[in-house]
Amino acid sequence: MKFCSNCGNAVEQRIPEGDDRPRYVCAHCSTIHYQNPRIVVGCLVTHGERVLMCRRAIEPRHGFWTLPAGFMENGESTQQGALRETWEEARARVANESFYRMFDLPHINQVYMFYRGELVDGDYGAGPESLESALFTEAEIPWHDIAFPVMTETLREYFDDRRSGHYPVRATGLPAHWREWWQRQPRS
Amino acid sequence: MKFCSNCGNAVEQRIPEGDDRPRYVCAHCSTIHYQNPRIVVGCLVTHGERVLMCRRAIEPRHGFWTLPAGFMENGESTQQGALRETWEEARARVANESFYRMFDLPHINQVYMFYRGELVDGDYGAGPESLESALFTEAEIPWHDIAFPVMTETLREYFDDRRSGHYPVRATGLPAHWREWWQRQPRS
Numbered sequence: 389m390k391f392c393s394n395c396g397n398a399v400e401q402r403i404p405e406g407d408d409r410p411r412y413v414c415a416h417c418s419t420i421h422y423q424n425p426r427i428v429v430g431c432l433v434t435h436g437e438r439v440l441m442c443r444r445a446i447e448p449r450h451g452f453w454t455l456p457a458g459f460m461e462n463g464e465s466t467q468q469g470a471l472r473e474t475w476e477e478a479r480a481r482v483a484n485e486s487f488y489r490m491f492d493l494p495h496i497n498q499v500y501m502f503y504r505g506e507l508v509d510g511d512y513g514a515g516p517e518s519l520e521s522a523l524f525t526e527a528e529i530p531w532h533d534i535a536f537p538v539m540t541e542t543l544r545e546y547f548d549d550r551r552s553g554h555y556p557v558r559a560t561g562l563p564a565h566w567r568e569w570w571q572r573q574p575r576s
Numbered sequence: 577m578k579f580c581s582n583c584g585n586a587v588e589q590r591i592p593e594g595d596d597r598p599r600y601v602c603a604h605c606s607t608i609h610y611q612n613p614r615i616v617v618g619c620l621v622t623h624g625e626r627v628l629m630c631r632r633a634i635e636p637r638h639g640f641w642t643l644p645a646g647f648m649e650n651g652e653s654t655q656q657g658a659l660r661e662t663w664e665e666a667r668a669r670v671a672n673e674s675f676y677r678m679f680d681l682p683h684i685n686q687v688y689m690f691y692r693g694e695l696v697d698g699d700y701g702a703g704p705e706s707l708e709s710a711l712f713t714e715a716e717i718p719w720h721d722i723a724f725p726v727m728t729e730t731l732r733e734y735f736d737d738r739r740s741g742h743y744p745v746r747a748t749g750l751p752a753h754w755r756e757w758w759q760r761q762p763r764s
Binding site for chain 1: 577578579580581582583584585586587594597609610611612613614615647648649650651652653654655656674675678680682685687689704744745747749
């Protein structure tokens with residue numbers, strides 16, 4: 389951020405009065421420009437023993453497999469956003485969805501919110517951001533070609549939960565072993 | 577938003593190529609300025625039969641009672657943010673915290689994330705954004721002077737959960753009866 393979105397003059401970084409951290413502040417109109425984490429919403433969509441995945445047609449991680457997910461928009465709920473992204477990326481409709489997994493990703497200022505639901509009518513396809521979509525059993529999943537750690541973790545947990553027949557809502561960061569992986573990746 | 581934060585020229589509202597909704601776009605440098613929901617993080621802090629609440633020293637809802645909560649910052653997890661806000665507003669430390677309640681508030685582009693935990697050492701106070709803090713039993717809570725519906729709902733659910741001895745993670749919007757209440761309120 390270099391300029392004030394309210395008046396167009398240059399911003400400076402300083403700690404506003406009563407605050408405890410640097411913000412972008414306009415020296416001309418005094419507007420404080422807060423920057424906050426963004427929410428990524430997505431779906432783990434099941435069809436019998438299989439899970440729906442998409443192969444990314446965009447960077448970062450072009451060509452790698454993902455669960456349908458993307459940035460939450462203003463004016464929608466997390467659930468609406470998760471279903472919208474599932475339609476946009478995998479041309480799939482979802483039934484019986486419920487909140488399933490929250491991931492904190494403070495190193496990239498993101499919070500992931502995954503819903504879990506069932507594919508409607510077995511129909512799916514590929515939206516403009518996907519090369520293809522596919523239904524995979526646990527054994528069929530391309531585990532070494534998954535785009536992001538949150539997807540791998542969510543899938544692992546899901547297949548464990550299915551074996552136990554119990555699907556608790558979880559809310560944590562990523563396991564520590566992924567931190568090294570992140571440091572090798574370009575920022576998304 | 578009137579000006580581009582990247583180059584300082586005027587922005588216009590239009591639907592970018594490949595997108596499906598209007599964004600602020602810079603006609604000069606082509607930067608697209610996305611606007612996304614913000615996360616509010618907070619804590620329901622218990623001490624025996626009582627819950628910790630703060631009376632707001634700031635607008636909106638000056639003088640009304642709230643659970644400690646505020647906007648999540650970049651670089652922190654939801655849990656770190658919830659504990660930070662609890663310290664800032666109620667000068668309280670929390671132990672054994674776990675994720676408890678997510679609320680979708682699409683009408684104000686916010687998502688609330690509440691943790692539930694125990695007050696450490698019975699110590700609390702009032703930070704600069706609070707007039708005072710207090711521990712209340714269910715009967716003592718000033719139910720008619722609570723600042724925001726998400727606080728009322730979270731407290732009601734908590735006391736129900738305590739009676740049942742079961743604390744499921746919930747994720748929904750507000751009950752419909754609050755919509756009318758919101759329409760009467762100034763935007764926060």
